[in-house]
Amino acid sequence: MIDEGATKIETYRKFFHQLVLLYRPFENNLNIELGKHNLYRAQWTILYRLFNDGPSTLVDLSTYQGVExxxxxxxxxxxxxxxxxEQIPGKDKRERIMQLxxxxxxxxxxxxxxxxxxEQDxxxxxxxxxQQEAIRIMESIRHKLIK
Incomplete structure (x- = not known):
């Protein structure tokens, strides 16, 4: 007789193990692709955010990237x-607002x-x-982690 609880534990363990195993090779290969343009992932993430969401403060960018x-x-x-x-003027001189x-x-x-x-490859x-289901799952997990 199979214990369903043990199966669920095994599944979530596999899920997070695969997530950890996916991250580093993805980032390494992404950096190879970005290297063709003399960029790294951290720089690309900021360019992505500013292009898609417009001007942002350094605080917003650090929160977005999950770094200090x-x-x-x-x-x-x-x-x-x-x-x-480039930096653009904000309401507060202490606040750095950046835009592309x-x-x-x-x-x-x-x-x-x-x-x-x-990414398509x-x-x-x-x-x-x-892909949409994976996006939904990753967003759900992320929200639980940063709440």
């Missing part, structure tokens, strides 16, 4: 050096082509319905 503000500040400083982002420059928007769109191909054979 000094980490985001270093990444932002590098993106400023490259001419991809025109060059940053152009770079984002160029890199987007590379990343789209990479690794999702080959996984239906859109399955």
């Amino acid at each position: 503000k000094p980490t985001v500040t270093r990444t932002i400083n590098r993106l400023e050096e490259l001419g991809y982002v 420059t025109e060059l940053g928007k152009t770079i984002y769109l160029e890199v987007r082509v590379t990343i789209d191909q990479f 690794i999702l080959t054979g996984i239906s859109e319905v399955e």
Whole structure:
């Protein structure tokens, strides 16, 4: 007789084990693709956020990435050096609000082509319905983790 509780434990253990095993190879391969554009994942994540959601504060960007503000500040400083982002005035002089420059928007769109191909290639054979379900599951887990 099979204990259903043991089966559920085994399933969730496998689920999280696979999640952990997926993360590093994905990030390593993503960085290889981004390296073709002299970028890294942390920089790409900021470009992605600013392109899709508009100007953001450093606090918002650090929350979005799940890292400390000094980490985001270093990444932002590098993106400023490259001419991809710029600071815009805010209500509070202590608050740094960042947005993409025109060059940053152009770079984002160029890199987007590379990343789209990479992501489509690794999702080959996984239906859109399955992808949508995986997105829903990941969002649900993330919300539980950051509540």
